[in-house]
Amino acid sequence: MHFASLPDHRADLDPHGPAISDGRQSLTNAELLTRVRAASHHLHDLGIGAGDVVAVKLTNRLEFVVLLFAAWRIGATITPVNPSMTDIEVERQLRDSQARLLVVEDDSTTPDTPTLSADTLYTDPAGFDPAPILDPAALSLLVYTSGTTGTPKGVMLDHSNIEAMAEMMGVALALGPTDRSLLILPLFHVNGIIVSILSPLLAGGSAVIVGRFDPKTFFDLVERERPTYFSAVPTIYNMLAALPPELVPDTTSLRFGACGAAPASDVLLTRFETRYGFPLIEGYGLSEGTCVSTCNPVHGPRRAGSVGLPLIGQEIRIVDDNGTELANGEDGEVIVRGPNIMRGYLGRPEETARTLVDGWLHTGDVGHFDPEGYLILVGRSKDMIIRGGENIYPKEIEDVLTTDPSVLEAAVIGVPDEKWGEIVVAYVQPRPGSTIDTTALTTLCEQHLTGYKRPTAYIIKAIPKNAVGKIDKPTLRSTHAEASTARVGS
Template sequence: MHYSTLPDNRAARDPDGHAISDGRHWLTNVTLLERVQAAAGQLHGLGIGPGDVVALELRNRPEFVVLLFAAWRIGATVTPVNPALTPTEVDRQLADSDARLLVVDGDAAPAIVPTLHVSDIAHEPVDPGPKPHSDQSAIALLIYTSGTTGTPKGVMLDHANLDAMTAMGEAALEMTATDRSLLILPLFHVNGIVVSVLTPLRAGGSVVIADRFNPRTFFATIESVRPTFFSAVPTIYSMLAALPDEVKPDTSSVRFAVCGAAPASAELLARFENRYGFPLLEGYGLSEGTCGSTINPVSGVRKAGTVGIPFPGQELRILDPDGNEVAQGENGDVVVRGPNVMRGYLGRADDTAAVIVNGWLRTGDVGHLDADGYLSLVGRSKEMIIRGGENIYPKEIEDVLAGEPAVLEAAVIGVPDPTWGEIVVAYVQPRPGSTIDLQQLEERCATHLSKYKRPKTIHVLDALPKNAVGKIDKKALRGTRMPSGQPA
């Protein structure tokens, strides 16, 4: 399947069937096709063509999906932009991706490329526009994720990746045309695009794009739009599980929910399922693998505390540092292989070669397999912090902190938090003879970092602990109990 023609196929098969909704109004399959044709013609008229990159800095809304299909129809690539990024971070992504156009829905700061407001997107096609492109090797998505160096990298996912991943998801989740997704995760994440939008649309189902998640109104939305599934992160399930006992919603439409992006405790999964009456399927994946690598099955044994078994069509191994498979139950590096593995990092051949070896994607995570092939994750070889499903890499924050003249060195770690999973905590060492102004340091973070990346607490130490080779010892920092700190 090529997603440039999915709207055409749906319109031909079921013209008046529901496709996309904002929770208030539906786009039928025919209306979706017309909107896609109109937007594609408009993009084409602006000089956007095959291989060009269109950046979407949009909140969750139907226009995001329309523009996805419109760009793919004319052979263009889409790079989703987190609306919470600072102007500096946005420009960095636009420059790295060589974007030709930025579409926004708010009062965005001036960008380094031409900008189009979403309200100016055409709704009615003047003509059918160019014939839909069908090259499976064309790059469909550029998903930006930070690396261990702190520099964001563009994950290149082609149409063959999307085709493979959504086929795997359709099979593993037993999805049919009767399914309806409730999208609550951000569309700048590959999870939101692949699991909550493309997979149900591929299966002939429909998608409701919800307003920003609010635990107090979430179940009212469930009762109103009657989804059969949704995907979320453990933080959301923790918030819902903590609602007052008198909250007893009608969840009879929901077949299952997917839990991913960060580890969830077996206790949380059991507590949630027992209360609300539908299963949580914990899964695991990463952008470089087009979202998903393992998941607990809809039908069959679900093992709480594991992230399930590989999606059909994928292989998974656990390797020792020498690249040899370890024995069952032993911890090692998790590697995966399949047609869902990315094409590589944009413009970063060395980084690509470091993580894709003989077709196997080195995930950077550590885990083990049980006798039934279920994967348990025990840690991350990278230092990534996951706050509420958002991936945060310490190096980027450390570089910002170290840019303050009074700071000699900085170290950032993740600290467990019952709500967010992890929060960011920073340690800084002053330069000799200098005094660190914490308020000034916080202001610097606010200027250079998105809100979710900013340290919750900044501690000033006379000296940061070092290991035998002179590197900052973060293990020692994690074991340190600080009597005081500056909340950010």
Template sequence: MSLPETVTVPLAALPETRAAAQPDGRAIADDTVTLDNTAFADRVARAAALLVRMGVGAGDVVAVALPNRVELIVTLFAAWRVGAAATPVNPALTTSEMQYQVDDAGAKLVIGEGLDLDATVVEVGALAAEPALHAEPAAVEPGALALLIYTSGTTGKPKGVMLDHANLAAMTEMTRAGLGMSAADHSLLILPLFHVNGIVVGTLTPLLAGGRVTVAGRFSPKTFFGLVERVRPTYFSAVPAIYAMLTSLPEAGSADTASLRLVVCGAAPMPAELIARVERTLGVVLVEGYGLSEGSCASTLNPYDGVRKPGTVGLPLPGQEVRVVDSNGDPVPQGERGEVVIRGANVMRGYLNRPEDTAKTVVDGWLHSGDVGVFDPDGYLRIVDRIKDMIIRGGENIYPKEIETVLYSHDAVLEAAVVGRPDGVLGEVVVAYVALRPEADAGVGELHDLCVERLARYKRPVAIELLETLPKNAVGKIDKPSLRLLAAT
């Protein structure tokens, strides 16, 4: 379908704009519901009417605590239609964790299912039961709050990242251009919708480009390739752990993936060996990007049309400035390591009700990522590691990603993570945790030999422990705080 000036269509008006352009065009679907553009606009109008009846208006926040399903997307657009913002809540959180986010966000109400919260809770089934609201969508200023995305909270209480409508407009246009997205694209959404990648890359960008979205309610490696063959998506976005699982499946090499134009990887740097394995096994182009929730999702991308450099996270997206700086905030020479900082229309308004944290993170308009990076001579960025993940052994700085890359080069390794273990003499020593591919029989000694061959002595793990699987956080990243606790015991 063709939308007029697609990327400038306000989010609040998008469902109606799509319905007017192509009433019976396909919009969104999940495991049980399929909506064309007319039905999508109607569902959003009904949900908006419910919000208005419940007293929600401009400047309010609506929380939605649902697993991936059509109603979650409908709620986002309904909130925007009445001038409110939305905060997606991970449905796997405990009641107390949910309560914290609802309270911190100041949510007017919560859309969910069977929730026991000290808040106004509306059952999800009510969204479609209300008579449709036929009033014009609210006129929303670009600087109005659109999304509150909560950080994972690994360094304290989760913080609400404030993204406004201008942030989302800029990010979706950058993503659309970077991935060459058009009305022909069909997103298979497998990442959680409480995360900015699932919302921006998996949902908003294809809808704004005139394409469509199929929501996978729950990612399952066992059924994934059958789902791809059935719904015929043109792309999906995932994290390295998912790609590692998929390429280890016996059916990976024979699955029908011909509909896929590309696949996208984000959330954590992906080993070059795994990128090559994905492209070889699935017969598809893998585009790796890098970004933060505080930057609305992505800041660099290995170009879909152009030179892709595995082992890097690509070039800065047009409209963004990306630098590598020293501790004083001054740019370092090309080839030297420093902190990655970002400036552009995609940078968040700040953390909700946390001016001190905001001031530390956004300095003179530059978003400080907390990531160590280095630019190569062609301007491609390589992420070395998180600053907080760096291991200091006897005064030597050690970057876990370098050791993980060596471990990933072994064909038997499915996942690898390196952390520091407290040491009374050296301060910290290196410990590695590895999960092997199914049927692999590599031993710890073999992995130690690989490290001896490729790493200086001070970088080598003092211990390599084999686990059946590595712990993950809610977004699918390897949970290093849990591994640090394990290493310290």
């Protein structure tokens, strides 16, 4: 179903059924349709129409979802803007996307783009009710990459992309009308939009929007709102796993927690499920693939250490540098094909051509299939460390380090070395109230890793994250290099 008409469909089927809420407001299906029609009227009055781009710079709140459906109703495109970005970064995205309007939380303005405060959105459609524009090839989302590989790029997702993705998620997660998602990831990221909003709404369920994740109050929300699932990143699950042992929340409403955006360790997955009584379903995907390409089964064998099976409707291959498909067990680049694959990068035909080859999305991720067809990721090609001609994938080392009960998270990087080309350095962040013993980590790595894979140094400190919760290795590398230069110069 085209998402421009989903509010109408839900209101026809069950006008008084729950749709979305955010702690401040709660909308039934009929109320959601009214708010969507009113917001589309407001956008129309501001001169927004088919093909125009609306930038939305909002924290997690109900109006974000209303604006999604309102823009799509009149054929416009949404580009989500991270509210924590600097003015320079915001201006760059507005300029690149050619946004006609910026929706903000307050009365702030920008030099070149008209702004609209979300609090002033029309709530009464005043008879404005044109038929929704149902063009599957129209651009629905313009999602900017997090910038961990350079200047952010606009990922163009059309309506056929998001429709295919939400349908695939509904099948993979066995979603239905009784499901209720708890959104804790930011709505400016495609995971928050697809997994926690569009997928449950398409399946007939509902969604609860949380403004900001707080591990201390998270399970209070679960007990009050009774969600059936939520989606998060390993950092969040690590925080929840580190809560005091005397905390025993009621998690009986939860069928599962979805885990993605970064690899999770076997230890975390097992420890979390044992403690809280519901499984973590690890998956994998990219913004360029509209979010998810593999997922461990909700009903069926889940394999710790893997990111699961390809979603129905997508093809995945493992290829070498020449594009030749490799056998199960052999490491190579992960490439993906399906109706969820992006149209391309906005205004970047050369980068698009490098990333999309004969319909296949080249992810830059390295992995292999196990004998049962589960995908095992070993790292990103750009993260690979080459020491003395030996390829080292950081995830293998990070998985070992996080088995130490004092380690909350680990991030392994390659550092230039005159003799070996690169050597392994590990950043480790302690669990709250814990002290890391680097001698114990050395012993642990000696037990589990071949000599050339073992870190030569351990640095104990908080590990930087990017806007969507992924470990920010480019920042880690640059700060490490700066610190090394400073030491040499002192």
